Amino acid sequence: MADDPNEGHFLAPLLTPSSIAFVCASRREDSPGRRVIEECMRGRYPGAIYPVNPCYEAVEGHRCYPSLVEVPETPDLAVLVLGNPRLEAGLRDAIEAGARAAVIFDSGFLAEDADPPLIDRLRSLAREACMPVCGANCTGFINLDGHTRVAYAPGEHDLEMGAVTFISHSGSTFGGFIRNERRLHFNLSVAPGKEVGATVADYMDFALGLESTRVIGLMIETVRDPAGFVAALEKAQDRRVPVVALKVGRSALGARLAQSHSGAIAGNDAAYQASFERHGVVRVGDIDELLATSSYSPSRRARGRAGSRSSAIRAGSGSCSWTWPRS
Numbered sequence: 220m221a222d223d224p225n226e227g228h229f230l231a232p233l234l235t236p237s238s239i240a241f242v243c244a245s246r247r248e249d250s251p252g253r254r255v256i257e258e259c260m261r262g263r264y265p266g267a268i269y270p271v272n273p274c275y276e277a278v279e280g281h282r283c284y285p286s287l288v289e290v291p292e293t294p295d296l297a298v299l300v301l302g303n304p305r306l307e308a309g310l311r312d313a314i315e316a317g318a319r320a321a322v323i324f325d326s327g328f329l330a331e332d333a334d335p336p337l338i339d340r341l342r343s344l345a346r347e348a349c350m351p352v353c354g355a356n357c358t359g360f361i362n363l364d365g366h367t368r369v370a371y372a373p374g375e376h377d378l379e380m381g382a383v384t385f386i387s388h389s390g391s392t393f394g395g396f397i398r399n400e401r402r403l404h405f406n407l408s409v410a411p412g413k414e415v416g417a418t419v420a421d422y423m424d425f426a427l428g429l430e431s432t433r434v435i436g437l438m439i440e441t442v443r444d445p446a447g448f449v450a451a452l453e454k455a456q457d458r459r460v461p462v463v464a465l466k467v468g469r470s471a472l473g474a475r476l477a478q479s480h481s482g483a484i485a486g487n488d489a490a491y492q493a494s495f496e497r498h499g500v501v502r503v504g505d506i507d508e509l510l511a512t513s514s515y516s517p518s519r520r521a522r523g524r525a526g527s528r529s530s531a532i533r534a535g536s537g538s539c540s541w542t543w544p545r546s
Contacts, residue, residue, distance in 0.1 A: 225428040230421055232319035233351040234407070235365040236295030237266045240287055240318065242309055243300040244270030244278045251324065252300045253279070255359070255369060262361070262368030262378075269294060286312075293317040298369055303329050306355070307340055314348045321345075324371050327355030327413060338413060345416030352416025353409065358390035360409040361397060364431050370397070370410075379404045382433035383513050384426035386411065386419055388440040388467075392506060402514050406431040420447030423462075427454050436513035437464040438506075442491075452498035463501045465509040466491050 225231050239259065245252030252272070256279050259268060270278035273285040284290050287297065297313035299306065303325045313321050327338035335343075338355060345352045353360060359370035363380045371390075378397065381404020387393040393410035396403055406429060409422045419439055424447070426432045435455060442448045455462050466488070495502050503509045 224430060225425055228425055228428060230320075230351050230417060230425045232295040233322075233353060233417065234360065234362045234425060235367060236320065238269065238292060238294045239264070239266065239296045239298060239367075239369070240269040240271050240284075240290055240294035240313075241278075241298045241300060242271045242287065242313070244272045244275070244283060245300075246275055246278055251371065255298060255300060255371065256281075258368050258370050262363075263366050264368065265366055266295075267292065287316040287318070288312075290316070296320045296322065296369070298322045300324060303327065303337065307337060307344070310341055310344050310352075314344060314350060318350075320350060321352045321354075321416070322357070322359055322369050323352060323354030323412075323415070324357060324359070325355060327415065338415065342415040350416050351421065354412040355415055356390075357412025358393055358410040360407070361405060362407050364406040364429050370394075380431070381405050382431055383436060384408070384423075384429075384432050384434070385436045385438075385513065386422050386426075387438040388412075388419075389438055392438055396510070400510065403510060414443050418442075418444040418447060420444045420451045423448075423451035424454065427451065427458055427460060432460055434513055435460060435462045436509055437462065437466075438509060439464065439466055440468045449494065449498070452494070452500065456499055461501060462499075463503060463509060463512045464495060465503050465506065466495075 225235065241252065241256050243252045244256055247253060256268065256270065260279060268281050269290045270281050270283040271287055271290065272278065272283055275283040277283050293316065297318040299309045299313065299321055301309045306323060306325060306327060310321060323341065327341055329337050341355060361368045361370055361378065363378055383403055383405050385396060385405055385408040387410050390410045393408060397408060407426050411417060411419060411422060419437065419442065423435060426435055452462060501512055503512055
């Protein structure tokens with residue numbers, strides 16, 4: 220899109236695509252293949268929409284194509300509404316068709332699988348193609364700044380454009396905040412899932428290129444790209460954009476649950492704490508605090524002396540000391 224502030228960014232074809240192909244689009248009521256197109260249209264997406272399914276001639280008023288190679292232009296983004304047994308072939312087809320990004324909703328897990336497992340094969344395909352992929356095991360994203368909504372957790376109400384970027388390894392929290400929470404207004408919200416082709420750090424970097432971003436809220440189980448994550452935190456400090464983080468999986472049990480949920484190995488909590496303290500991240504203890512603290516969206520990017528007592532706020536059931544990132 221011509222006025223995209225992140226034109227040329229690695230995630231641009233994913234988060235601000237000029238065209239989207241929905242593979243396995245459907246006319247069946249409440250089916251995933253229909254709901255994702257409805258959500259895209261509800262967001263007034265300005266680009267071209269191409270349903271792909273040999274069973275239909277049209278879906279939601281858009282001409283339907285038998286396969287990706289028959290779509291009249293190379294789509295920026297291929298949304299793969301496919302089950303796990305078809306994911307590897309679907310991603311390979313998208314790459315061969317020239318798609319520049321993909322979204323994978325299903326888990327990337329097969330009960331009877333080869334070695335390496337499916338999730339690693341998907342990751343290898345994305346890496347070799349240098350393709351940003353949201354997922355696997357994700358609920359998608361809502362980019363209100365770019366009028367692009369590719370989400371498995373649609374909301375019936377109109378969403379008000381805001382100043383908060385929210386990135387969550389919990390798809391249910393992502394969906395709940397979008398559908399039910401009227402106090403939190405997003406410019407961008409992402410549930411990246413297992414991050415086979417794009418990490419939390421990538422989404423943070425993209426958000427920091429948007430003038431609309433005033434706060435970044437994180438609900439994370441792990442950091443898969445430590446160097447990129449630190450670089451994003453440093454960029455947030457430089458641009459005086461506060462980062463609020465709820466890090467789950469702090470205990471041994473929590474770490475095991477995180478690994479089973481998103482394939483994440485939670486890592487040493489002391490290392491996260493040290494990194495958060497070094498980079499001025501506001502760490503919160505629960506979802507209520509995350510919501511309350513992230514809802515504090517200044518009308519302009521934060522200015523103030525680091526450590527100033529006037530910048531401390533209370534949030535949720537506990538309190539946290541809000542310190543603007545150091546200059």
